[in-house]
Amino acid sequence: MERHYRLLCIACGRDIEDSESGFSLECRENHPPSLLRAVYRRKTLTVRPELPGIFRYADWLPARRTLESAGSPVVYQSSGLADALGMDRLYIAFSGYWPRRGALLETCSFKELEALSVCARAPLPSHGRTLVVSSAGNTGRAFLQIGSITGIPMLVVIPESALSDMWTTVAKPPGVNLGVLVGGGDYLDAIELGNRIAARDGFYSEGGAKNVARRDGLGTVLLAAAEAIGEIPAHYFQAVGSGTGGIAAWEMSMRLREDGRYGDRAMKLHFVQNDPFAIMAEAWHSGSRQLPFMSEEKAKAGISRLHSKVLSNRKPPYGITGGVFDALTDTGGHMYSVSNAEARDAGLLFESLEGCDPDPAAQVALAGLIHAVKTGKVDTGETVLLNMTGGGKRLLEKEGRMRKVTPDFIFTMQEARDFTKTEMPLTKVS
Ligand SMILES: *Cc1c(COP(=O)(O)O)cnc(C)c1O
Ligand SMILES: [Zn+2]
Numbered sequence: 001m002e003r004h005y006r007l008l009c010i011a012c013g014r015d016i017e018d019s020e021s022g023f024s025l026e027c028r029e030n031h032p033p034s035l036l037r038a039v040y041r042r043k044t045l046t047v048r049p050e051l052p053g054i055f056r057y058a059d060w061l062p063a064r065r066t067l068e069s070a071g072s073p074v075v076y077q078s079s080g081l082a083d084a085l086g087m088d089r090l091y092i093a094f095s096g097y098w099p100r101r102g103a104l105l106e107t108c109s110f111k112e113l114e115a116l117s118v119c120a121r122a123p124l125p126s127h128g129r130t131l132v133v134s135s136a137g138n139t140g141r142a143f144l145q146i147g148s149i150t151g152i153p154m155l156v157v158i159p160e161s162a163l164s165d166m167w168t169t170v171a172k173p174p175g176v177n178l179g180v181l182v183g184g185g186d187y188l189d190a191i192e193l194g195n196r197i198a199a200r201d202g203f204y205s206e207g208g209a210k211n212v213a214r215r216d217g218l219g220t221v222l223l224a225a226a227e228a229i230g231e232i233p234a235h236y237f238q239a240v241g242s243g244t245g246g247i248a249a250w251e252m253s254m255r256l257r258e259d260g261r262y263g264d265r266a267m268k269l270h271f272v273q274n275d276p277f278a279i280m281a282e283a284w285h286s287g288s289r290q291l292p293f294m295s296e297e298k299a300k301a302g303i304s305r306l307h308s309k310v311l312s313n314r315k316p317p318y319g320i321t322g323g324v325f326d327a328l329t330d331t332g333g334h335m336y337s338v339s340n341a342e343a344r345d346a347g348l349l350f351e352s353l354e355g356c357d358p359d360p361a362a363q364v365a366l367a368g369l370i371h372a373v374k375t376g377k378v379d380t381g382e383t384v385l386l387n388m389t390g391g392g393k394r395l396l397e398k399e400g401r402m403r404k405v406t407p408d409f410i411f412t413m414q415e416a417r418d419f420t421k422t423e424m425p426l427t428k429v430s
Pocket of ligand 2: 009010011012013014027028029031034
């Protein structure tokens with residue numbers, strides 16, 4: 001059967017058919033690395049409210065199936081926070097657990113949107129291979145949850161520092177496993193270990209930002225916003241670690257422009273990083289497509305002090321064709337970096353004015369918006385979308401539904417480095 005989408009290589013324009021047995025993640029032509037982009041057959045979006053959660057946007061998701069228990073982002077117009085900032089048209093996109101607002105993502109972040117979309121693109125469990133996903137925290141939790149619900153075999157690889165974030169609200173079946181890298185590894189170390197495991201027989205890589213399902217799952221935030229607002233917002237604010245969610249919003253804004261019913265606006269992107277480790281902000285401010293050189297020690301020291309540890313990717317898709325640099329350039333966007341204290345204050349402000357506890361990364365995003373309003377980067381009369389990418393843990397904790405996930409596999413840094421195709425079988429923690 002012909003699929004409802006094709007893949008386009010942004011660098012060379014090659015048209016690629018998605019893999020039947022996994023995910024097509026890159027172009028095989030000989031040129032510098034580039035993201036692929038999903039090109040959907042339908043250029044106008046038909047919202048399908050009869051389908052669960054984000055699958056109401058199935059026309060623009062590279063999914064083979066829909067998942068019954070799917071949630072979605074919610075978008076509403078702010079009054080409390082908007083008044084405090086003197087803004088007329090501030091919309092908040094919230095992805096997390098806030099039942100009063102209709103937000104039912106039980107892993108409390110927008111990573112659940114990508115997990116839903118990726119699992120809906122993945123081959124069925126009968127295919128027999130295990131999906132490998134690396135994470136700094138929220139992605140891992142989201143995949144453990146959606147993997148448990150769908151039964152898609154997977155191995156989630158995290159640095160030890162993220163272990164306290166590994167919980168679900170459902171029982172975990174034997175085919176869904178957690179691997180923990182101990183001994184000072186960070187997110188990038190976990191990504192590299194994940195890549196080595198994925199290269200072995202019986203495994204395949206989720207691909208991170210290269211997976212169009214990941215990006216378009218995150219991009220449903222913008223579709224929910226367009227539905228709620230009736231038009232493409234003038235400005236989009238998000239905390240970025242890899243920038244995947246930001247690239248996704250940019251790509252969806254282009255699809256919405258092509259649709260034509262949501263205006264012809266080039267939505268300006270505003271990306272916010274957390275100060276002890278803000279390499280994309282640094283690169284952007286120096287006008288460079290290249291990330292600044294930073295020693296591993298210095299990077300890890302910065303990362304260890306981050307208020308939001310999910311914002312810690314040392315190799316984000318910044319300079320790659322179709323990545324963060326291109327997105328910011330195309331929209332005349334801005335980058336910010338905010339301190340831990342600014343983020344915390346912003347979080348408290350949100351909680352007191354809007355009434356829900358934001359994820360540390362979402363606190364970072366709001367701190368960036370406050371900065372932008374103060375410095376006149378946005379006009380207070382314009383339509384602004386603030387992507388509050390996570391929150392609501394406190395209520396879930398109170399409801400007593402969090403189940404800790406314990407490691408199934410443990411890797412030392414040395415084992416991780418030596419991990420190649422032929423050596424070291426995976427051994428389970430007993
Ligand atoms: C991962 C994450 C981000 C950053 O998203 P990227 O796509 O990695 O830039 C922001 N907020 C939350 C809550 C996250 O989990
Ligand atoms: Zn190509």
